Amino acid sequence: MGAFYILGIVNKFEAKFTNPLDQVHWEQYINERLDLEQYTATLTDFTVKGKLKEGIFKENIKDFYKKLVEITEDDNIATYFEDS
Template sequence: MATYYSLGIVKDFTATSFGALSENEWKNFLNERFDLEQYSLHVDDKAVKGTLKENVFEEHIADFYMKLVAMIGDDYILNWYNAHQTNLDSYEHWVTELRWKQEGIPITLTSELALLFTEGKVGAEEFIIEPKLINWLFRHANLSNKLTGCVMSGIVG
């Protein structure tokens, strides 16, 4: 079975910590990674569950694909958009995990991604730096699209 690189929109996520955190601490930590305004949240002291709000994907995915095409200078990835359009559930889904320490507190983020495209066989089954980097860059990019705060990359396969 081959492994591929993919970029996706986080449909659902669960963040967990071994230590108890207040709702404000959770939101401060996670806001670096996600635009929490785009998610319905359930928060308790050791976990946060988020689900992409209804219509966010549908209203913004076409523009998001156009911005990706402009970035890479190739419209090949539009094959995925043309196949699935605005139907979030028709995209292939993949679960991925991201771990980091925030102010010394280990946090594990498990996310279900709607895969926007897959490309290139990769020789590794896991990257540690790249998913964090892409997630942070899209979160903090000013692309005037709500989905930029909902992006993660991953290795699929």
């Protein structure tokens, strides 16, 4: 028995809700899962769409791999970053 996780980078997203929410509540709800400051987002009463801002991936990929190595305690993961 073990714990399994999926970890990845969200390039774009779309969230729909069955009831209208104001912008403050949408941002609060989405920020529990994603950092909206990293995205260009459009909000409507029932939908939020976001796309990762230009340069965010490139600026943060090294830190992502570093954290992944810490989480998994597997230094071999660093090889993927160095080779790619």
